[in-house]
Amino acid sequence: MTPTSNPLISVVMAVKNGESRIKQSISSLLNQTLSDFELIIINDGSTDSTLDILHKYHDPRIKIIDQDIIFLSYDEPNAEKNYADLLTKAPWAKRVHGVKGSDAAHKACAALSETEYFITVDADNIVDPTFLEVEVDIDELGLTPDHVFSWCGNVNVN
Numbered sequence: 001m002t003p004t005s006n007p008l009i010s011v012v013m014a015v016k017n018g019e020s021r022i023k024q025s026i027s028s029l030l031n032q033t034l035s036d037f038e039l040i041i042i043n044d045g046s047t048d049s050t051l052d053i054l055h056k057y058h059d060p061r062i063k064i065i066d067q068d069i070i071f072l073s074y075d076e077p078n079a080e081k082n083y084a085d086l087l088t089k090a091p092w093a094k095r096v097h098g099v100k101g102s103d104a105a106h107k108a109c110a111a112l113s114e115t116e117y118f119i120t121v122d123a124d125n126i127v128d129p130t131f132l133e134v135e136v137d138i139d140e141l142g143l144t145p146d147h148v149f150s151w152c153g154n155v156n157v158n
Helices: 022-030 050-054 079-089 102-112 131-141
Strands: 009-015 037-044 062-067 070-073 094-097 117-120
Touching: 009 022, 009 102, 022 037, 022 050, 037 050, 037 102, 050 062, 062 102, 102 117
Parallel strands: 009 037, 009 117, 037 062, 070 094
Antiparallel strands: none
């Protein structure tokens, strides 16, 4: 289905080296009974075939962003050696001191969201076909956007 110009909900997903499960996760989202959503996927510096897999999707609901590879530098004895090794594999890698990663990737996805509501789904999650309907129905409770919801699920695969 072609999405409306203003989707109801944004699903944001950060992925790093997710080649083993990313196809199943995306398929579970694309097969949702509620199809009025956008899927924003940020590749968080994958060094495997994740980005190649992502670029094979041509669904208009999917936006793919490739985030720079960031080397987190800590006060550790092998920091220089590890950074030099990374540069042989990903010469475009950047170096920062401190913590970045998944949190920064999720925030970057949320900033690109074109909807009032968004939910994060991990790249190795396979969700039920009615997942988005259940989440969106929370709005019927009459709560304001200031509310935050959290949920958990059972892992049946690994």
